[in-house]
Amino acid sequence: MKRVRERFGTSHPEDRTGISGVRMFDGEDLGYADRMKFLARQQKEWADQQVREKEERKKAEENDEREYADQTLAVTRMRGMLEDDSDQQRHDMYKRIQLENQRLAKEKAHKMKEKKKEELDQEYQEIAYSFVPYGETPDLPATFDEYAKTCLLYT
Numbered sequence: 353m354k355r356v357r358e359r360f361g362t363s364h365p366e367d368r369t370g371i372s373g374v375r376m377f378d379g380e381d382l383g384y385a386d387r388m389k390f391l392a393r394q395q396k397e398w399a400d401q402q403v404r405e406k407e408e409r410k411k412a413e414e415n416d417e418r419e420y421a422d423q424t425l426a427v428t429r430m431r432g433m434l435e436d437d438s439d440q441q442r443h444d445m446y447k448r449i450q451l452e453n454q455r456l457a458k459e460k461a462h463k464m465k466e467k468k469k470e471e472l473d474q475e476y477q478e479i480a481y482s483f484v485p486y487g488e489t490p491d492l493p494a495t496f497d498e499y500a501k502t503c504l505l506y507t
Contacts, residue, residue, distance in 0.1 A: 469497070 381387075473495045 473497075 476495065
């Protein structure tokens with residue numbers, strides 16, 4: 353028997369012969385139509401799979417972009433809230449400092465006024481006692497303010 357080239361999916365030439373020996377000829381492909389249908393179906397499935405994968409990648413990218421945009425928006429909103437809170441705290445702190453400075457200024461002015469009054473009273477007492485003989489008490493008001501008021505009454 354002649355040695356022929358064997359193909360995948362076909363049986364050995366010796367096994368192809370039947371009673372008449374003419375059931376299948378060399379080069380004849382009885383499964384060609386089925387194989388072509390299978391390959392076409394497989395190719396279509398691969399193409400559909402690639403389309404699905406491409407759509408899934410596109411959806412995943414869109415989802416990632418949307419999540420990134422949402423995260424960026426949330427971070428921006430949070431940063432704005434923190435900045436507003438910080439600005440409010442700074443404003444409140446400056447307001448407290450301002451009020452404290454005003455209180456200290458008033459306190460200082462009051463102390464200066466009291467000190468000036470004490471100095472005037474002391475000077476008044478020194479002047480009043482300087483004209484009175486030793487051991488006697490002057491017949492004058494006790495403080496400079498009282499003396500100034502009596503002076504205003506006589507004018």
